Amino acid sequence: MKKLLLGATALTLFAGFSGTAFADYTLNILHINDFHSRFDPITGSNSDCNAETDAKGECFGGIARLKTIIDTTRDELSKDGGNVLLLSAGDNFQGSLYYTTYKSKVVADFFNQMGFDVVATGNHEFDDGPAEFSKFIAAANFPIIGGNFDVSRSPDLAGKIKGSIIVDVGGEKIGIIGATTEDTPEISSPGEVEFYDVIQYVRGASEALDAAGVNKIILLSHIGYTVDQQVAAALPLVDVIVGGHSHTLLSNTDEKAAGPYPTMVTNPAGVEVPVVQANEYGKYLGDIAVTWDDAGNVISASGAPYLIDASVKGDPKFAEELTALAGPIQEAMGKVIGTTTAAIDGSRETCRAQECEMGDLMADAMLDRTAEQGASIALANGGGLRASIDAGDITMGEVVTVLPFSNTLATVQISGADVIEALENGVSDVENGAGRFPQVAGLKFSFDLSKPAGSRISDVMVGSSDSFAPIDEEATYTLATNNYVRGGGDGYETFASGDNPYDFGPPLENVLADYIAKMGGEYTPYTDGRITEIK
Numbered sequence: 001m002k003k004l005l006l007g008a009t010a011l012t013l014f015a016g017f018s019g020t021a022f023a024d025y026t027l028n029i030l031h032i033n034d035f036h037s038r039f040d041p042i043t044g045s046n047s048d049c050n051a052e053t054d055a056k057g058e059c060f061g062g063i064a065r066l067k068t069i070i071d072t073t074r075d076e077l078s079k080d081g082g083n084v085l086l087l088s089a090g091d092n093f094q095g096s097l098y099y100t101t102y103k104s105k106v107v108a109d110f111f112n113q114m115g116f117d118v119v120a121t122g123n124h125e126f127d128d129g130p131a132e133f134s135k136f137i138a139a140a141n142f143p144i145i146g147g148n149f150d151v152s153r154s155p156d157l158a159g160k161i162k163g164s165i166i167v168d169v170g171g172e173k174i175g176i177i178g179a180t181t182e183d184t185p186e187i188s189s190p191g192e193v194e195f196y197d198v199i200q201y202v203r204g205a206s207e208a209l210d211a212a213g214v215n216k217i218i219l220l221s222h223i224g225y226t227v228d229q230q231v232a233a234a235l236p237l238v239d240v241i242v243g244g245h246s247h248t249l250l251s252n253t254d255e256k257a258a259g260p261y262p263t264m265v266t267n268p269a270g271v272e273v274p275v276v277q278a279n280e281y282g283k284y285l286g287d288i289a290v291t292w293d294d295a296g297n298v299i300s301a302s303g304a305p306y307l308i309d310a311s312v313k314g315d316p317k318f319a320e321e322l323t324a325l326a327g328p329i330q331e332a333m334g335k336v337i338g339t340t341t342a343a344i345d346g347s348r349e350t351c352r353a354q355e356c357e358m359g360d361l362m363a364d365a366m367l368d369r370t371a372e373q374g375a376s377i378a379l380a381n382g383g384g385l386r387a388s389i390d391a392g393d394i395t396m397g398e399v400v401t402v403l404p405f406s407n408t409l410a411t412v413q414i415s416g417a418d419v420i421e422a423l424e425n426g427v428s429d430v431e432n433g434a435g436r437f438p439q440v441a442g443l444k445f446s447f448d449l450s451k452p453a454g455s456r457i458s459d460v461m462v463g464s465s466d467s468f469a470p471i472d473e474e475a476t477y478t479l480a481t482n483n484y485v486r487g488g489g490d491g492y493e494t495f496a497s498g499d500n501p502y503d504f505g506p507p508l509e510n511v512l513a514d515y516i517a518k519m520g521g522e523y524t525p526y527t528d529g530r531i532t533e534i535k
Contacts, residue, residue: 031087031286033244036095038281039063045388057310061282064314083170089244090122090222108139121146122222126188130156145178148201153192175209179221206237215296232265232273247280274301333397338516344389344525351382352437355531359439365515367441370480377442378480383435409505410486412498417473425491428453436490448534
């Protein structure tokens, strides 16, 4: 058996063991992922849903509806003695004014009432550093797991999080392993927490569970759909993977789905492993029924994600609690800062893969704000844009939902060669929907995904309007971005070593709001071909 990595406490007993194994055992796993504190309903484009639109039945999700569907489904499955687990695959922090205002407390308060059994660690749980994550762990009435990282050097987290646990459900021992994306140090702020190889960790943890007599093993991961499949194909002891991080919709009926629910992956023993994920923002509740034989072999796996639409009546107690929480927020965030003549696309599917309307708007706003400081280029990471804005009035609340991370405007001086290197980083992981994709202003470039990462960028031009010229690799350029990217976040280490860095400009939400006001208060979204994919 492989030795477990540092910081991965192998097993924690969560409930007493009892009962005798039956020939077949079925477990229904209810699951969400990438909730991102979206406590209110959302529109079809994932922007905030106002009361009028919600009343028309055109909105989805919301914590009150999620509570109802969880309770209803769990009660229905349990009434005949069925076995049920409720899991979250991480990224419950960040993404709405509720989190911005109340931080982890609001997540813990609602999740405690919903009765989650186990919750995974997402990369965004580190956005406000280990101290805030520690508060979440202390407030939670459920175990939070994450195995492939070492918290021993973190004063806030040392000894507070386990790598895997054993739970008892209907007299059967279920092992649950946690795993979090290895690039968390690049895309969040984990401080002294060190991350390790996911496959190596999960291999050791699953072998430890197997040696302890646990033959039903779930990986509750926040590593993305692609990596989940790689893990399933590499390891023989993991029976089921419940994932998150890539916000993937899996479905057997929706033509927009990335794959079937469940996606079956053949492991080294020739056994098919079900992999599931339930999209994002509490819009779906995943439900997979897994049956094991007495030897611990999965003999069937089936289910579907439930779309939580207007047909689901929200839990009245949750609705009342939200109203109380929203009061202090609404007055300030309801302020109209402008209008848009059409919807502004800020979807992750677009902004992490190609030029997008919200990316052009954000980069234009950053460049406009810093032009007098000598900036000639702006770069916004696509993953920093978290929502679209529908046509009509634009409220400050919508702007903050697009830009929820409290980032500030930053500048740095770098060479033309470093700009190209940064762009190479930006397009290095488009295939996995990485948030590093570069939305730009004052810059044009092409990229070719058929080429290896690190050699995809070409035709880099700098300038404005119709006056563009090839970038000079020896010249020095002042670049505007956000403080997170400037500090090396999302793999932009080139910026971290640049000259004359300044990270303390105005908050990005104010930069965007001020830019719209400067444009006369009415904005027409557009793209202009500043980014070209070579196909």
